[in-house]
Amino acid sequence: MKKEKADILYDCALWVFNIMLDIFFREIRPRGSHKVPLEGPLIFVAAPHANQFVDPLIVMRECNRRVSFLIAAKSMKQRFVGFLAGLFHPIPVMRPQDLAETGIGRIHLLNPKTEPLRITGIDTKFTSQLSAMDSIILPRNAAKLLVVQVVSDTELLIQTAVKDRKALDYLMKSGGTAYKCLPHIDQDNVYEKVYSELNDGRCITIFPEGGSHDRAEMLPFKAGVTIMALGAMAKYPGLDVKIVPCGLNYFHAHRFRSRAVIEFGNPITISQEMVEQFKRGGQEKRDACARLLDTIFYALKSVTVNAANDQTLMVIQAARRLYKPAHRKLHIAQVVDLNRRFVIGYNLYKDDPRVMELQQKVLAYNQLLTYHGLRDHQVPEINLRGWRTFGLLWYRVGVLIVWGLLSFPGSILNLPIAIIAKAISTKKAKDALASSSVKIAGRDVLATWKFLVGLVLIPLLYGLYTLIVLWICIKSELGWFQRILFPMLTWTFLPFISYASMRFAENGVDVFKSLRPLYVALVDPDSTENLRQLREKLSQNITEVINEIGPQVFSDFDSNNVFRSDSTSQESVSELAEGGRTFSQIAGEFLTGTAKALLDDSKIFNWTKQDEESDPDEVLYFLDRSGTANNSAATSDAESGPVISPVKKRNHSKLRE
DSSP states (O other): OHHHHHHHHHHHHHHHHHHHHHHHEEEEEEESGGGSOSSSOEEEEEEOOOSTTHHHHHHHHHSSSOEEEEEEHHHHTSHHHHHHHGGGOOEEEOOGGGGOEEOSSEEEOSOTTTOTTEEEEESOOHHHHOOTTOEEEOGGGOOEEEEEEEEETTEEEESSOOOOHHHHHHHTOTTOBOOEEEOOOOOHHHHHHHHHHHHTTOEEEEOTTOSOOOOSSOOOOOTHHHHHHHHHHHHSTTOOOEEEEEEEEEESTTSTTEEEEEEEOOOEEOOHHHHHHHHTOHHHHHHHHHHHHHHHHHHHHTTSOOOSSHHHHHHHHHHHHHOOSSSOOOOHHHHHHHHHHHHHHHHHHTTSHHHHHHHHHHHHHHHHHHHHTOOGGGGGGGOSOHHHHHHHHHHHHHHHHHHHHHHHHHHHHHHHHHHHHHHHHHHHHHHHHHTOSSOSSOGGGHHHHHHHHHHHHHHHHHHHHHHHHHHHHHHTTOOHHHHHHHHHHHHHHHHHHHHHHHHHHHHHHHHHHHHHHHHHHHHOHHHHHHHHHHHHHHHHHHHHHHHHHHHHHOTTOOTTOSSOOOTTSHHHHHHHTSOOOOHHHHHHHHHHHHTHHHHOHHHHHTOOOOSOOOOTTSOOOOBOTTOOBTTSOOOOOOOOSOOOOGGGGGGGGGGGO
16 A cells, blocks of 8 residues: 555656656657566666756656666755655665765875885874775875775775876875765665565666766766666576666757657666676676676667767767758657767777868868857758848748747746746856866756756746735725636636747747848858858768768668668557657647748748758757748657677777777
């Protein structure tokens, strides 16, 4: 009975959060969810962890199973966050970094050659701050030193010699270096809870990177997930634990009304031989964990986009937009898959002279776009005659005014939420950045706190508006029926008005973005024409090089069709059958349909959108001849491209670069 009650609370809470996710994201598209087993114990490993508390919600939304997830005990101590997390069967984990304290005094290494394991302190209190198995962290996370023996208040021994040059520089300073003390935490209770959940046939979600971050590539994985899987199968003979890789791919993860793709890979089956190796303990146990962690790493590589840095990712995304495999639009799941293929090909051929030359050309082209104030997807639009450009510009100004007027009521009503959410999320990002050594700008917490603030403020603000209407009605000379009716109507229709205004505002923003290329084409036609021709030539060069290299990287590469189009295949049918339409999608279709006549400027100016792909994170305000928005997702077709086989890591060693 207790379990059934918990499941009901889980389902109700997830339903509420699904509504919030539909509001925050313009689109969330699952891919490969038909691969998730509907029965039996599962461990979902998700990466990259780019959206603090939002990531687990997206996994829970799309995995078709009820899941428990591991959460930092520090987060559970936050009242509001802890209450919400408690609805989803969390397993709190005490992390050493949450208990870290600043070390007293300073430490240094006297002689790295004769005594490489002996750390001495200046005014330190080792005996009260550290014990065997605790760790010392050097500034900027330069090194983590495992303590094996505390000799005195000013002397201790570490497990391995320090070889990293940056760490040695800190330790060899004449006055020593500051440090932090990390306690050793026994996680046996956590593992026992996980083993019990898996033995009951339930599911666990874990982020193997540890904490969230805003980097372009995955962080090194922690070994805990392997101990959970192998330990459960070792403790309960006959238990078959599957590990399902989940790739989280965002288009501007921290922005309101952005897009996301969650891709599920093939479940990983753990061999009994590996479990027996784990049982034997010692070095064999560590080897078994390392093998399984390597398998998980490559499985997640096959469902995520990993670039060495933001500049590389920018170049790859630009090249993907310019590549013309076939004249067809791609939906966001296909865009993610194509980005991933580009990353793999780039890592293997980044030293090829052809690729290096193209990289420089793409960077130069991006600089020209910045100079003109344009985005890549806007360049084809400047290929219009002068009178049509002028007419289309003023037509869209008129449409922008209409969208602005329609979005105005909801914008004013929700302005306090937007201001407060931005202020709180920015503060939380600064705090997270200050306490982390892996974050770049702290963007991974922005969406989470915007989401949580909205979850609290939306009902409170709408309740306040309802009370104001009630107070006005009481003060008026209305009858008792009207005094009750008007506040009830206010409470009922406020969400619909706000949502409709939000969609109108989205259309208005898309229209506004489309004005710049039209204006530039009018005032500087020669320069913009040269830019368009440069884009066409660069697109041809990129396509030629990729068509040469593609067959050497992917055995199924087809320059005429980079995605299989066999809609009758089993994978295609499963992909098409994933999930029903959400309220957001239904409402969006309704609003788009009612505005069909107003939007279709292609019929007015006898002009249609260029046969270019619309980038999901740079959505165009272009409509095809049917009058439907081109920023809506196309029908999903079958998954394409080979995954990187976990057991063939030697053949893909360059992917770690």
